[in-house]
Amino acid sequence: MSIGSVPVKFRITVDNDRCMLCERCIENCSYGVFRREGQKIIPDSRKCTACHRCIAMCPRDAIDLEEKPNDYRSHPLWTREAREAIYNQAKSGKIILSGMGNALDYPIIFDRLVLDACQVTNPSIDPLREPMELRTYIGKKPRQIEIKKTDAGDYDLNTNLAPNLKLETPVMIGHMSYGAISLNAQKALAKAVSEVGTFMGTGEGGLHKDLYPYQNNMIVQVASGRFGVDINYLERGAAIEIKIGQGAKPGIGGHLPGEKVAEDVSKTRMIPLHSDAISPAPHHDIYSIEDLAQLVRSLKEATEWKKPVFVKIAAVHNVAAIASGIARSSADAVVIDGFKGGTGAAPRVFRDHVGMPIEVAIAAVDKTLREQGIRNEVSVIASGGIRDSADVTKAVALGADAVYIGTAALIAMGCRVCGSCYRGLCPWGIATQRPELVSRLDSDEAAVNVANLINGWTLELAELMGAAGINSIESLRGNRDRLRGYMLDEGIMDVLDVKMIGA
Amino acid sequence: MCGIISVIDRSGSSMDGGAIKKALAQMNERGNGEGAGYAVYGAYPDYKEYYALHVFYDNLEESKTAVEEILEKWGHIEHSEEIPTYEQSRLKKIQTPWRYFFRPDASLISGGISGEKDAVIRIINTVNTSVEGALIFSSGKNVGIFKASGWPEEVADFYRIEDYEGYIWLGHNRYPTNTGGWWGGAHPFNLLDCSVIHNGEITSYGTNARYIESFGYKCTMLTDTEVVAYLLDLLGRKHELPADLAVKALAPPFWDEIDRMDVSKKELYTALRMAYGSALMNGPFAIVVANTDSIMGFTDRIKLRPMVAAEYGDRMYISSEEAAIRTMEPVLDSVWMPAAGEPVIGRLKR
Numbered sequence: 001m002s003i004g005s006v007p008v009k010f011r012i013t014v015d016n017d018r019c020m021l022c023e024r025c026i027e028n029c030s031y032g033v034f035r036r037e038g039q040k041i042i043p044d045s046r047k048c049t050a051c052h053r054c055i056a057m058c059p060r061d062a063i064d065l066e067e068k069p070n071d072y073r074s075h076p077l078w079t080r081e082a083r084e085a086i087y088n089q090a091k092s093g094k095i096i097l098s099g100m101g102n103a104l105d106y107p108i109i110f111d112r113l114v115l116d117a118c119q120v121t122n123p124s125i126d127p128l129r130e131p132m133e134l135r136t137y138i139g140k141k142p143r144q145i146e147i148k149k150t151d152a153g154d155y156d157l158n159t160n161l162a163p164n165l166k167l168e169t170p171v172m173i174g175h176m177s178y179g180a181i182s183l184n185a186q187k188a189l190a191k192a193v194s195e196v197g198t199f200m201g202t203g204e205g206g207l208h209k210d211l212y213p214y215q216n217n218m219i220v221q222v223a224s225g226r227f228g229v230d231i232n233y234l235e236r237g238a239a240i241e242i243k244i245g246q247g248a249k250p251g252i253g254g255h256l257p258g259e260k261v262a263e264d265v266s267k268t269r270m271i272p273l274h275s276d277a278i279s280p281a282p283h284h285d286i287y288s289i290e291d292l293a294q295l296v297r298s299l300k301e302a303t304e305w306k307k308p309v310f311v312k313i314a315a316v317h318n319v320a321a322i323a324s325g326i327a328r329s330s331a332d333a334v335v336i337d338g339f340k341g342g343t344g345a346a347p348r349v350f351r352d353h354v355g356m357p358i359e360v361a362i363a364a365v366d367k368t369l370r371e372q373g374i375r376n377e378v379s380v381i382a383s384g385g386i387r388d389s390a391d392v393t394k395a396v397a398l399g400a401d402a403v404y405i406g407t408a409a410l411i412a413m414g415c416r417v418c419g420s421c422y423r424g425l426c427p428w429g430i431a432t433q434r435p436e437l438v439s440r441l442d443s444d445e446a447a448v449n450v451a452n453l454i455n456g457w458t459l460e461l462a463e464l465m466g467a468a469g470i471n472s473i474e475s476l477r478g479n480r481d482r483l484r485g486y487m488l489d490e491g492i493m494d495v496l497d498v499k500m501i502g503a
Numbered sequence: 504m505c506g507i508i509s510v511i512d513r514s515g516s517s518m519d520g521g522a523i524k525k526a527l528a529q530m531n532e533r534g535n536g537e538g539a540g541y542a543v544y545g546a547y548p549d550y551k552e553y554y555a556l557h558v559f560y561d562n563l564e565e566s567k568t569a570v571e572e573i574l575e576k577w578g579h580i581e582h583s584e585e586i587p588t589y590e591q592s593r594l595k596k597i598q599t600p601w602r603y604f605f606r607p608d609a610s611l612i613s614g615g616i617s618g619e620k621d622a623v624i625r626i627i628n629t630v631n632t633s634v635e636g637a638l639i640f641s642s643g644k645n646v647g648i649f650k651a652s653g654w655p656e657e658v659a660d661f662y663r664i665e666d667y668e669g670y671i672w673l674g675h676n677r678y679p680t681n682t683g684g685w686w687g688g689a690h691p692f693n694l695l696d697c698s699v700i701h702n703g704e705i706t707s708y709g710t711n712a713r714y715i716e717s718f719g720y721k722c723t724m725l726t727d728t729e730v731v732a733y734l735l736d737l738l739g740r741k742h743e744l745p746a747d748l749a750v751k752a753l754a755p756p757f758w759d760e761i762d763r764m765d766v767s768k769k770e771l772y773t774a775l776r777m778a779y780g781s782a783l784m785n786g787p788f789a790i791v792v793a794n795t796d797s798i799m800g801f802t803d804r805i806k807l808r809p810m811v812a813a814e815y816g817d818r819m820y821i822s823s824e825e826a827a828i829r830t831m832e833p834v835l836d837s838v839w840m841p842a843a844g845e846p847v848i849g850r851l852k853r
Contacts, residue, residue, distance in 0.1 A: 118706070121680045121704050122703070122704040122706060122786050122787050122807070123787060123807055125805070130805055131757050131759065131805075133757060133758055135758050137777050141777045141778050141780070142774065142777070142778040143778070144741075144742040144778060145742070145744070145774050145775060145778045145779075146743075147743075147744060147745065147748060147771075149745075154767075154768075155745070155748060155771060156767060156771065157767070157770050157771040157774050159774055159778075161770075161773070161774055161777065164777070370713055370714070370716075370717040371717065373717050373718065375714075375717065375781075376778065468706060469704075469706035469785065469786045469787070470706050470707060470785045470786070471785060471804065471805065472783055472785060472804075474707075474710070474776070474780035474781060474783045475706065475707030475710055475783055475784075475785035476707075476710070477710060477780070477781070478709065478710050478713055478714075478781065479706075479707060479708075479709035479710040480709050480713075481708055481709030481712075482706075482709060
């Protein structure tokens, strides 16, 4: 006990004047914070994760939460986080795990890019009165098309089109596996994407049979553990995604704790009950780019070249060159995941220090593909820290065809970003497999919330485009002239290929 | 806002520049006296086998020597002269317009006629990006661009435009916004046989420019109009799309319309939009593009700029305003307003 206990992260207080002793807090808190003693509710603040479930369910607003109630002597270098990480590791001798995205105080580039609007010299377009096109095709596009003139004098297409996904909005939901999140959560996402005409990823968790009705809007994933992969799975997906890496933890594999591998999860993933599902860091059949090209072709052969194949990589220093290699395989899209991307569990040191922001990665990839004349060979899907329609608009203007959202979709279902997904006790029924917690999430209701979110963003995107005098998403894509950097340094603006405000 | 006018005589008969000067001046409300220009096809019958390169020189020492070195390295200058100009009270010769009749050296070029054109485009890019104080702004065979900063009448008188004759004329009256009234920024913009006049502002410029540069073109003119010429050159000459289909790539039908087309047409237009999404031009515009044998006018997909077409005998007119057309021909056979995104094409009879 030389170290003793570190200060509580959160302090919960219950206002006894307001409390009516309904015990909803006790019932709702899966972390066991609350107990009743006589005529009082007593909280054990140390167990609190700030998931807000109790606060959301308290009918009398009697619960208050305070973050970091105890101060350390402040020091600019030896921050609270630095000290607590040391206490933690001095006790455990282990790698520190954490959830959600990068938590270091890096500048958020999206917030230092501003969008353009029309005044006088050209009219803005009103999406309520004029057509506004957000339809997006994801997949290989021909570099040029060839025309045949028919006897009747009409033009006929003489070029074969590769299979593409047709999106009604450039917002998709990224891969969160069954196992990491609950079946109800996946169902809600699946219903939402089917409703709004977009797609979601299954993650590396197989495809539960309850999701078969939504399979036309689902992208199945082949990751290094190959969990859940068989021909049935591949054939059900609208597209197939090979996951090489993830923005929250580039260079390492995945880890689903055995606690979350319940019976249905084990069947869907095709792994033993309650065993840890550990995906290796690399794919052991991909040690080089030509091996990737082979896997892409194998998956295409297996599905008779009917499905687009995506390749997902984490945004790392050399992302543009890697994407260019991927574009030269038979792959149809490259997914780039920035270091603000979420995760159920990642080593803190990876989450906070490896990789790069998605804004820069999009710009670098789009620029390289254009310079090499192969931009039409692949679509670019950006993910990792997309929070709102402004982020989507800026990502597209930097060169992305579409985005994946993850955390935002979970927040739409109630997630409070407490970052304790890996514990499997999510009181919102999202990142858990416990039946009593999963049943808290009504998939129909949550589907409406997720669809509302995407619809709301889509409306905002249409308004932003209209204000910029653009009525088709193609004309926003890679249109960096409609962005300006505000408080960004010249080096970053150079990489982003955007001008400074006022220029 | 800008005013545009164009005319083709489909029988190939020549018209002098007097009429178009008056028509363009009719639209002075649309300009501000900072830029005007004319294009004439059939201008140089004596040198019609040569690329007529018009150059603006800031001075006739270093810049001119550098350009001529490049031209002589890659081909042969058949004839070289200053373009005759006549200073006006408001329009002085702040740049010297020069013309060369040039033929690239076939032995240095691979790829036949298309290779020859690519070679000339490369020479133009080299001059415009690397020679200080020189700008090649006209390069077609038997084509001449005459432009400067001033009102249409002043620019016409500066060049004595009525002394030139041709079967196609374009005129542009400018109200500059994006770039100040520099001479190179005036329209028509020209690349080889293709000349463009443009009223509007392309909101998709950033996308279009990056797209076209990935095919080796260089956007050097600081104006969105040049990108139109490059896109049409790419789609028409290199990708061999028929002109009307190339226009459909730049101003395509809406997905709603495409969804209602029959299967084969739907497939064609879907492919066109998928392949050429980055070539789609957004924002308000009315554009006329001239080639050796045709003029073609089209507007943006929701027609945010005016465009009217008319016919009288073999002559076909496309303009911002009917009044301008009637200045040239008071009584017309027909006048009509083309639909948004629909190309109007006038071709020489063979």
